[in-house]
Amino acid sequence: MRKYIFIITIIIFLSCNHSQKGDKAENKKVVKKELRPFFDSDKVDHYYLDFSEDDFAKILMKENNTKMEEEFFDIYVHHFPDTILQENFDKILLKHKYKKSELTIKQQKDIQNVFSEKYSSPDSYASCAAEYRDVFIFKKKEKTVGIAKICFKCGRFQIVGSKLDTNGFGLWSELDKLKSIIRPNEKP
Numbered sequence: 001m002r003k004y005i006f007i008i009t010i011i012i013f014l015s016c017n018h019s020q021k022g023d024k025a026e027n028k029k030v031v032k033k034e035l036r037p038f039f040d041s042d043k044v045d046h047y048y049l050d051f052s053e054d055d056f057a058k059i060l061m062k063e064n065n066t067k068m069e070e071e072f073f074d075i076y077v078h079h080f081p082d083t084i085l086q087e088n089f090d091k092i093l094l095k096h097k098y099k100k101s102e103l104t105i106k107q108q109k110d111i112q113n114v115f116s117e118k119y120s121s122p123d124s125y126a127s128c129a130a131e132y133r134d135v136f137i138f139k140k141k142e143k144t145v146g147i148a149k150i151c152f153k154c155g156r157f158q159i160v161g162s163k164l165d166t167n168g169f170g171l172w173s174e175l176d177k178l179k180s181i182i183r184p185n186e187k188p
Contacts (some may be wrong), residue, residue, distance in 0.1 A: 024098075035116040038162035039146035041138035044108040045090060045181055047074070047098040049133045051115055056131075072096050075149075076132055081087060083142055084161045098135065107181050114178045115148060115159075119170030128154035134182070152179050 050054045056076070059069050061097060075079035081089060098182040103111070115136070121133070137159070138146035146161035155175055179186070 032048065035113075035163060037112050038115045038117070038159060038164055038166060039112075039138035039140075041112065041120075041140050043139040043142075043143050044111045045137040045139065046101040046103055046111070047090065047135045047137070048101060048182075049095045049096070049098045050170060051076070051097075051131075051133065068096075071161065075135075076121075078128060079158050081147065081160060084147065089147060091142060093135055101182060110136075110181045111178065114174055114181070115169070116121075117144075117164050118171075118174075130156035130158075132158070133172060150175065160173075 059065065059072070065073070071080075071092070075093070085092075090100070115138075128151075130149075131153055132149040132151055132164070134150040134152065136150070137144055138148070144161075146159070149158040150158075151157070152175055153187040155172060156171055157169060157175075159169065
């Protein structure tokens with residue numbers, strides 16, 4: 001009887017071990033699978049705002065804010081826009097002193113690769129209020145198809161217009177890679 005239990009245990013152990021090897025092989029295939037970009041775009045524009053915390057505090061402490069200051073808060077801190085706007089969002093950014101970066105074709109391609117479907121999820125969450133200094137506008141035939149706002153300080157992001165699940169985005173390694181693309185000379 002002990003022989004049979006021993007043989008059955010060996011068979012079960014080997015079959016479980018074989019099953020795990022199969023799972024690892026499938027995982028490798030998933031990693032090699034080409035990830036779909038969040039946006040079907042042919043151009044990426046990047047906008048950056050050089051804005052100090054003191055300047056922000058001055059506006060924040062004002063008793064009555066103008067409509068323009070309220071619109072700025074919506075862009076800089078809140079989730080605006082929550083849909084792709086009919087009017088050009090890039091013009092709104094320029095009105096609020098965001099500067100447009102000159103990106104090479106390679107930088108645009110690298111940015112599109114960062115903004116792609118992932119099979120992971122962020123393991124940490126932001127611990128500060130967002131300061132969306134970096135905004136990416138994805139375009140197809142000059143029409144805005146997606147917007148991504150990033151706070152590199154705390155890791156918060158807002159992605160609008162993607163038909164794919166963007167929940168896997170936001171790993172610090174991705175944000176570091178993205179930052180190195182748009183500011184290659186800046187030290188981490």
